[in-house]
Amino acid sequence: MTWRRGPHGSAKLRLVRLVLAGLLLSTVALAADPCVKVTQQTSKEGLELWAELSSCSEVVISVTADETNVTNALPATVESAGRARFLLARWQRLDRNEAWRVADWKYKWKLGRRLSRVPDVTGLFRKPFEGTHKLIQGPYGTFSHFAGSQDEEAFDWAMPEGTPVLAARDGVVVGTRSDCTVGAVDEALKNDANYVVLRHQDGTFSEYHHLREGGVRVKLGERVTSGQLLGESGNTGYTSRPHLHFSVFHTLDGHTRATLPVTFSGVTREPAQRDLIKYGDDEAPAPPLNRRPPAREQQKREDAERALKEAADALNTLGD
Secondary structure (H helix, E strand, O other): OOOOOOOOOOHHHHHHHHHHHHHHHOOOOOOOOOOEEEEEEEEOOEEEEEEEEOOEOOEEEEEEEEEEOEEEOOOOEEEOOOOOEEEEEEEEEOOOOOOOEEEEEEEEEEEOOOOOOOOOOOOEEOOOOOOOOOEEEOOOOOOOOOOOOOOOOOEEEEOOOOOEEEOOOOEEEEEEEOOOOOEEOOHHHOOOOEEEEEEOOOOOEEEEEEEEEEEEOOOOOOEEOOOOEEEEEEOOEEOOOOEEEEEEEEEOOOOOEEEEOOEEOOOOOOHHHOOOOOEOOEOOOOOOOOOOOOHHHHHHHHHHHHHHHHHHHHHHHHHO
16 A cells, blocks of 8 residues: 655545444443434435433423524423423524524433423432431532532532432432442543432332442333432542432523522531531531542553554644
């Protein structure tokens, strides 16, 4: 094979570099949450986006695109409202004598549903576990529940992996995930935790995060009662130690949600002690541990990054 180099290197060489980089990076890429899949259908007069849900039934999705001579017949934010497949966007040509274009479309989604009226009081919830576990971060905690985090009113309890996680209130299972394996204080893992999400009668949702791999014990659409087993706690996703993350929320759009204050039955909450709510003899906060991924996962990443660098160096030499 003869390699010809242009002013910026051979087109074939650049293609090989991109393919090789993609293959190597895929060895460390994190699996996307399979809940939402979006596909497009194009015709002479426009373009449609269709959303399909697999492991969830209640999501809010927001869509953006670079548009020329088209209009979207649907609003920019759409709710699934329990549908497994639904039309997400429909761009139609405006002027038939002019060219039309829909490019660089993107979507963002969040579990939940929008509320026409947010409850003034969410009522009492039971603790999502039996016994006593240490509260390592409460509402407005500085580690990850700070203002703007969308987790302002959340709770984190430290607990051994495999601890039974219980429904804090009656509800319907509207989202699950159990295929995640890695946990660390790593921004890349923020959307890679195992979870169960319930929808309650008042329209609010509760979430139970960081469950162990394969640790979900309920099915999508299942009706559960307060105290029923939902799964087993773990250490997956953006986490400093094995723990359970719990919050009650409603969703605003595909980018934003709002958590709501929670009162647990049998627990006295003192507003001035938001990060020091006592459960038995345990209290928060506690310093985060483990700020690196597990050794095996860290080594895989380092090996892949090293292989990628070596391959790029070799290809650069080949192109010279």
